[in-house]
Amino acid sequence: xxxxxxxxxxxxxxxxxxxxxxxxxxxxxxxxxxxxxxxxxxxxxxxxxxxxxxxxxxxxxxxxxxxxxxxxxxxxxxxxxxxxxxxxxxxxxxxxxxxxxxxxxxxxxxxxxxxxxxxxxxxxxxxxxxxxxxxxxxxxxxxxxxxxxxxxxxxxxxxxxxxxxxxxxxxxxxxxxxxxxxxxxxxxxxxxxxxxxxxxxxxxxxxxxxxxxxxxxxxxxxxxxxxxxxxxxxxxxxxxxxxxxxxxxxxxxxxxxxxxxxxxxxxxxxxxxxxxxxxxxxxxxxxxxxxxxxxxxxxxxxxxxxxxxxxxxxxxxxxxxxxxxxxxxxxxxxxxxxxxxxxxxxxxxxxxxxxxxxxxxxxxxxxxxxxxxxxxxxxxxxxxxxxxxxxxxxxxxxxxxxxxxxxxxxxxxxxxxxxxxxxxxxxxxxxxxxxxxxxxxxxxxxxxxxxxxxxxxxxxxxxxxxxxxxxxxx
Ligand code: SF4
Ligand code: SF4
Numbered sequence: 001x002x003x004x005x006x007x008x009x010x011x012x013x014x015x016x017x018x019x020x021x022x023x024x025x026x027x028x029x030x031x032x033x034x035x036x037x038x039x040x041x042x043x044x045x046x047x048x049x050x051x052x053x054x055x056x057x058x059x060x061x062x063x064x065x066x067x068x069x070x071x072x073x074x075x076x077x078x079x080x081x082x083x084x085x086x087x088x089x090x091x092x093x094x095x096x097x098x099x100x101x102x103x104x105x106x107x108x109x110x111x112x113x114x115x116x117x118x119x120x121x122x123x124x125x126x127x128x129x130x131x132x133x134x135x136x137x138x139x140x141x142x143x144x145x146x147x148x149x150x151x152x153x154x155x156x157x158x159x160x161x162x163x164x165x166x167x168x169x170x171x172x173x174x175x176x177x178x179x180x181x182x183x184x185x186x187x188x189x190x191x192x193x194x195x196x197x198x199x200x201x202x203x204x205x206x207x208x209x210x211x212x213x214x215x216x217x218x219x220x221x222x223x224x225x226x227x228x229x230x231x232x233x234x235x236x237x238x239x240x241x242x243x244x245x246x247x248x249x250x251x252x253x254x255x256x257x258x259x260x261x262x263x264x265x266x267x268x269x270x271x272x273x274x275x276x277x278x279x280x281x282x283x284x285x286x287x288x289x290x291x292x293x294x295x296x297x298x299x300x301x302x303x304x305x306x307x308x309x310x311x312x313x314x315x316x317x318x319x320x321x322x323x324x325x326x327x328x329x330x331x332x333x334x335x336x337x338x339x340x341x342x343x344x345x346x347x348x349x350x351x352x353x354x355x356x357x358x359x360x361x362x363x364x365x366x367x368x369x370x371x372x373x374x375x376x377x378x379x380x381x382x383x384x385x386x387x388x389x390x391x392x393x394x395x396x397x398x399x400x401x402x403x404x405x406x407x408x409x410x411x412x413x414x415x416x417x418x419x420x421x422x423x424x425x426x427x428x429x430x431x432x433x434x435x436x437x438x439x440x441x442x443x444x445x446x447x448x449x450x451x452x453x454x455x456x457x458x459x460x461x462x463x464x465x466x467x468x469x470x471x472x473x474x
Contacts, residue, residue, distance in 0.1 A: 001386065001387055001388070001389065001390060002235070002284050002286075002385065002386050002387075002388060002389075002390050003235070003286065003386050004164050005387075006164065007102050007164070007165070008386050008387065010074050010100075010102065011028065011074050011075065011102075011369075014026075014028070014072075014074045015028070015369065015370065025304075025306045025307070025335050025340070026072070026306075026307065027071040027072060027073035027306070027307060027308070027309050027331065028073055028074070028075065028307045028308060028366050028369065028370075029073050029074075029075040029076070029077055029307070029308045029366070030067065030068055030071050030073040030075070030076045030077065030308075030309060030311060031077050031079055031308060031309065031310040031311070031321055031362065032064055032067060032068065032076055032077065032078050032079070032311055032312075033047070033059075033079055033080050033081060033310065033311065033312035033313070034058055034059045034064050034078065034080065034081075034083060034086045034089075034092065034312075035055075035057070035058035035059070035080055035081045035083075035085065035086050035313070036048060036051040036054065036055050036057075036080055036081040036312070036313070037055045037056065037058070037080070037081045037082065037085050038080060038081045038082045038085070038108070039082050039085065039108070039110055039111070040082070040108050040110070040183045040184065040185055040188070041183075041184050042108075042171075042182055042183045042184065043181075043182050043183075043184065044182070044211065044213060044241055046322065047080065047081060048081075050324065051312070051313070051314075054313055054314070055081075057313045058086060058087075058313065059311075059312070059313055061088045061091055061092055061095065064092050064095075064311075065092070065095045065096065065099070067311040067316075067331075068096055068099055068101060069099060070330060070331050070332075071309055071311075071331040073101070073309075074100075074101060074102060075101065075102040075103075075104065076096050076101045076102070076103050076104070077104040077106055077169070078092065078093070078096075078103065078104065078105050078106060079106040080106075082107060082108055082110070082111070083105055083106065083107060084105070084107050084110075084111040084112065084114075084115060085111070089105075089115075089160070090115075090118075090157055090158045090159055090160055091157070091158060093105065093158075093160050093166065094158045097163065097165055097166065101165070102165050102166075102167075103165060103166045103167070104166075104167045104169045104207070105160070105166070105167070105168055105169060106169045106171065106209060107168065107169070107170055107171065108170075108171045108183065108188065108192075109170045109171065109172075109188065109191055109192035109195045109196075110188060110191055112168065112170070112191075112192075112195035112199070113140070113141075113191070113194060113195050113198055115159075115160050116195070116198050116199060116202060116204075117141060117145055117148070117149060118153065118159050118160075119159040119160055119161055119162075119202070120132070120149045120202070121148065121149045121151070121152055121153040121159075122152070122153040122158075122159035123159070123161070124149055124150060124151075124152050124153075128149075131201065131202070132146050132149065132150075134201060135198060135201060138197065138198075138201070140194055140197060140198040140201070141198075162202060162203040162204040162205070164205065166204070166205065167204075167205045167206065167207050167234065167235075168195075168199055168204055168205070168206045168207070169207045169208070169209045169237065170192050170195065170196060170206065170207070170208055170209060171183075171192075171208075171209050171210075172189065172192055172208045172209070172210055172224065172228070173210055173211055173213075173216070174210075174216065174217075174220050174221065174224055175189070175220055175223060175224055175227070175400070175401075175402045175403075175404055175405075176189040176190065176402055176403050176404050176405040176406060176407060177404045177405035177410065178216075178217075178220060179192075180405050180406055180413060181405075181413065182213075184413065185413070186405070186406040186411065186413050187406045189402075189403075189405070189406070190403065190406060190407055193231070193402070196208075196228065196231050196233060197231060200231065200232055200233070205234045206233045206234055207233060207234055207235040207236060207237060207286065208224075208228050208233055208235075208236045208237070209236075209237045209238075210224070210236065210237070210238045210239075211238075211239055211240070211241045212238065212239070212240050212241060212264065212269075212272050212273070213241040213264065214241070214264050214268060216272065218272050218275070221238070222275070222279065223400045223402075224400075224402070225279060225282070225283040225394070226283075226394040226396055226397040226400050227397045227400040227402045228397070229282075229283050229284075229391070229393050229394035229397050230393055230394050230395065230396070230397025230398050230400075231393075231397070232393050233284075234284065235284040235285070235286045236283055236284060236285050236286065237285075237286050237287070237361065238276075238279075238285060239360050239361040239362075239365075240264045240269040240272065240273070240295070240359050240360060241264055242264065242322060242357060242358050242359070242360050264357065264359075265357045266345075266356070266357050266359060269295060269357075269359045270295070270296060270297030273292075273295035273296050273297075274296055274297075275296075276292045276295050276296050277289065277292050277293070277296060280292055280385065281391065282391055282394065283391055283394070284390050284391055287361060287365050287368070288365065288368030288369050288381075288382050288385065288386075289368070289381045289382060289384075289385045290367075290368030290369075290378050290381065290382060291361065291364055291365045291367070291368035292368075294359065294364055294367075294368065295359060299373070299375070300345075300346075300347065300348070300373060301364045301367040301368065301372065301373050302344055302346050302367055302372050302373055303320075303343055303344030303345075303355065303358070303363040303364060303367065304363070304364070304366045304367045304370055304372055305319050305320035305321070305340075305343065305344075305362065305363045306319075306334075306335060306338075306340060307366035307367075307370060308320075308321065308361075308362040308363075308365075308366055309331060309334065310362075311331075312327075314327040315327035315328050315329055316328040316329070316330065316331050316333070316334040318334050318337075318338040319338055319340065319343045320343075320362055320363055321360075321362040322358065322360065322362070322363075323354055323355075325338070326338070343355055344358075344363065345358075368382070369382065
C-alpha cells in the first residue's frame with residue numbers, strides 16, 4: 001500500500017464519522033507551529049517574515065497538546081519554524097502519539113541526525129552494536145558519536161522513537177545545487193541525505209516535502225524523486241509555491257519585484273504539474289489522485305482550508321496556512337466566525353483576489369478526500385490509489401548526479417555570502433553543529449536580506465546549466 005493500512009483506515013474512519021454526523025466542517029490535518037524560529041532563511045518562506053516580531057516566542061507543550069485534542073485531527077504536522085529547535089519536541093511527539101495521532105515532523109533536516117543519535121543513546125544496549133557498526137561504516141556517525149551513544153542517556157527525557165504512526169518529513173526542493181540555493185546554506189542537502197539514510201537504517205518512516213517554484217525545473221524534481229526513491233523513502237509531498245500575503249508584500253514592497261517573477265500562477269502550476277499523475281504511478285506521492293488531477297489542470301476543486309487548520313503562538317490562523325485575516329482563540333470559534341464563503345476560486349470565479357493563483361495542498365488536497373466537488377468514480381480512484389501497491393524503489397536513482405554543488409566544492413553560495421556580508425547582515429542567532437565545517441555561519445535569524453538575489457541566481461544557474469549541457473540536467 002502507498003500509505004500504511006492502519007493509518008489510511010484511521011483517516012477513513014474519521015471522514016466517515018463526520019460525514020454520517022453531517023459535520024459541515026472538520027479538521028483532517030493540524031498544522032501545528034510550536035514556534036517560528038528557524039536555523040535557515042529559505043527563499044520563499046513566508047513564516048520567518050510574517051512572524052518576524054515573535055520569533056523568540058513559542059507555544060507551551062500543554063497548548064500544543066490541547067490544540068490537537070481541540071480540533072481532533074487524526075494527523076498532526078509539526079512544522080514551524082524548525083520544530084527540532086522546540087525545546088520539548090520529544091515530549092510533544094510522545095504526547096501526540098499518546099493521543100493516537102499520526103505525526104509528521106516537518107524539518108529542514110539540519111538537526112535530525114542529532115535527534116537520531118539521541119534515540120540511539122536512549123535505547124542503547126549491546127544488541128545495538130551491529131547497527132552502530134553499520135552507521136560507522138556508512139560514515140553516518142563518528143567514533144566519538146558511537147562512544148557517546150554507548151554511555152546512554154541520563155537526562156530522563158524521552159526520545160523520538162521509530163513507529164508506524166510517525167514520519168520524518170524532510171524539506172527538499174531539488175538536487176544539491178538548487179536546494180542549497182533555495183535554503184541559502186551550503187551543505188544542507190548533503191545533511192538531509194545523510195539524515196534520510198540514517199533514519200532508514202534505524203527503521204523510521206521518512207518522507208520528502210517539496211515546493212515547486214516558478215524557477216523549478218520539473219525534470220530535476222523527477223530526478224530528485226528517483227534519487228530519494230532509491231534511498232527507499234516512504235513517500236513524497238509536493239505542492240506549488242504561491243504568492244501568499246507575507247511573501248507578496250515583501251517582494252512588492254521591499255524588493256520592488258513582481259510576485260509573478262518568483263511564484264507560480266495557476267497556468268504555470270498546471271504546466272509544472274502536468275506529469276503529476278505519471279509521477280504518482282512511479283513514486284509514492286502522497287495525496288489524493290483527485291488533487292493531482294486538479295494540479296494537472298484536469299478539473300476544478302473548491303478550497304477547504306478549514307480541513308488543514310494552522311495553530312500557532314497567536315492562535316488559530318484563518319483562513320489558511322498562507323493567508324492571515326485573523327487569529328482565533330479556538331478551532332470552533334474560527335470555524336464559526338471566519339467567512340469561508342469568501343475564499344478560493346469557485347467555478348472560475350475568484351472570490352478573493354488573493355486566492356487567484358493558489359492551488360496549494362493545504363487548501364485543496366483535503367477537497368479531494370472530502371468529495372467537495374465529487375465526480376462519479378472519485379471514491380474508487382482514491383481507494384485504488386491509496387490501497388494500491390507502493391511503487392518499487394527506482395533503481396536508476398543511484399545514477400542521479402544529486403551532489404552537484406557543495407559536495408564537489410562548487411561554493412555555489414559564495415556570491416550570496418559576499419552580498420550578505422557587504423550588507424552587514426546581522427550575526428546568526430543559533431550556532432549548531434553540522435558536518436561541513438562552516439557551522440553556524442549562515443544560520444538564520446529572520447533577516448531576509450540574502451533572499452534578494454536568490455530568485456535571480458536560481459534562474460541564472462539554470463540557464464548556465466542548460467547552456468552547458470544542452471537540454472539535460474547536470
Ligand atoms: S526551513 Fe526554510 S521554509 Fe522551513 S521554516 Fe525554516 S526558513 Fe522557512
Ligand atoms: S484558496 Fe484557500 S488555501 Fe489558497 S490562499 Fe485562498 S483560502 Fe488560502
